[in-house]
Amino acid sequence: MSQFPQAVSFRSNAAGALNDSSLRAAMRHATTTFGKKRVDAIGNNPFEEWREKASEIRTDVLNNLDEYVEMFSQNATRAGAVVHRAKDSVNACEIVASLLKDHRAYKVVKSKSMITEEIHLNAYLEKNGVKVVETDLGEYIIQIAGETPSHIIVPAIHKSRQQVGRLFCDKLGCSYSEDPESLTKTARTILREEFLSAPAAISGSNFAIAETGSISLFTNEGNGRMVTTLPPLHIAVTAIEKILPKVSDLALFMRLLPRSATGQVLTSYFSLITGSRKEGESTGSRHFHIILLDNGRSEILRGDCKDILKCIRCGACMNVCPVYGMIGGHAYDSTYPGPMGVILSSVLNGLDRAHPLLDASTLCGACADVCPVKVPLPKLINRLREIKVERGLSPELETIGMAGFGVAAKYHELFELGQRAASYVWPLLSLVDKQTIDRLPKPASKSLKRRVL
Ligand code: SF4
Structure with missing residues (x-):
């Protein structure tokens, strides 16, 4: 154990x-x-130049995150959105649940969002009597399978089309098919009804733009657009570090993100949402709420692993x-x-x-x-x-082994003795951890120096 x-x-x-x-x-x-x-999508484009520039922009955002978050909040509010700050996952889930309650919304359609996976939002809402419908095809597949995403971009990457065919058969009661087009059609028919009848929607955000207070979505199935325009209430959950300073920065990230994610030159659907629906506009949510989630990021920014943000x-x-x-x-x-x-x-x-x-x-x-x-x-x-x-979290055997190696490495006679001994016990070590030992070269019973001299 x-x-x-x-x-x-x-x-x-x-x-x-x-x-x-x-x-x-x-x-x-x-x-x-x-x-x-x-590789094909990058082709002869100046990818190194792009990533250098993108790295600079992201570093600037992290170095000045408080200012950018403030700028984003002010501009989003000015554009008609309501901005909430959530310190952790419980806080974010509570805000979403209370907004849904205020709007008497007991069903939500969702577009793919890893941040809502991070805070386990679906489980929280379902416990509070809200039906959650994932509308990205991959997310829909894993939702009906009762699983979690296996990849941040392709949630059902681990499933074959035969497995999806059997799943649809079992859970949706349709006849078996392993034809992707027919499976997609089945899901589309079901989801279309959900889009039209849902009183509320939840999305994430690929980037939040400080200059305008907008959120952006990159999708391939058009479900993101249905989610953010049809239901009267739209709640977007985004991590604070997802900010880009200016709208013009999007041009660079529109080149980088689809190429890196799915090998596409451009995403199929791109949405930039600024505030709620205005007078005279025919689409868009009437109530638009944005939840800016910290969930430990302010702390990470002060630590050695800041760059992961x-x-x-x-x-x-x-x-x-x-x-x-x-x-x-x-x-x-x-x-x-x-x-x-x-x-x-x-x-x-x-x-x-x-x-x-x-x-x-x-x-x-x-x-x-x-x-x-x-x-x-x-x-x-x-x-x-x-x-x-x-912090002493390594397995005991590894700690003892490394300490022994540290001592032996200081004294070459001891090192050679250890090496000779290891060459004899090597087959026995394989009984303890075959996978590791088989991948390592067997220590020589005589060092190169001894062989040469
Ligand atoms: S998912 Fe991996 S490759 Fe893509 S930006 Fe993050 S760290 Fe880089």
Whole structure:
């Protein structure tokens, strides 16, 4: 049993995922496809220049976050939105529930939003008698499957179309089909009714624009537009760091985000929402509320992992990560999986719970190479590993082993003796942790120096 009972059981989750051949096949297909499409979409464009500029903008936002949040709040209010500040997830859920209650709304349609996953909003609302309908196809699939997203951009990445066909059959009572077009049509018919009858909607925001107080949404299915224009009440939940200073900054992020996320040159639907519906306008919510969520971000900004807040949630680091690509998102048992998830989960949920996730990295650096805003992911994982050791969260055997190595490394006779001994006991160590030992080179019984001399 783990020394920390509440810690994520990453090793056993990962072992389970590795034994699931259909999961492995679905992950391999999806991550390879996205990786290839990303490279094609970047083509000969000056990607390095773009990401350098994007990194500068995101760094400026983090360095001046209080001012930008204030500017955003003032401009959004001026445009007709009501802005709320939520210090944590409970506070944010309470605000949403009370707005729905005020509007007598017992059903909401939602567009895909990782921030609402972070605060477990659906479970909170359902406990309070509100029916929540996810309208992004991937989110809809995992909602009826009773699961959580396995990827921040492609929530049902782990499912094959045959699995989705069987799920629709079981849960929706339709006849079996594994044809994506027919499955989409089934979902669309159901969701269309929900859009038209829902009194309220909830969305996230890809970026919040300080200059105008607008929120922006990048979607591929048009559901985001239905959610934010049809129901009379729209509640947008956004993390405070999702701000961009100016509308003109969007041009750069419109190039970077779809290319990095799904390998598209441009997103299919882009919405910029500024305030509630005005006199003479025919669409848009009549009541528009924006919840700016902190949930520990102010604290993260003061720490060593501040740079993780530059993240624009494109998911590119997941698609290239050799660990994520083998096990999928559920093994992380956390809202955010993959390289960015390892870091964000550690700083949001605390190392006591998230420290086993720090093993989910080979530090190969592929994630940092693709990140469109230059988050130094391996550097942050390394720093968190240092903190894990400083706080005594490593397994006892590892701590003893590293202490022994530290002593041996100081004295070369001791080192050679240890190396010789290790070469004899190596096959036995394989009985303790075969997966690790088999990947390491077997120590030589005689050092190179001894062989040469
Ligand atoms: S860390 Fe970078 S690559 Fe990973 S999701 Fe965030 S922006 Fe994308």
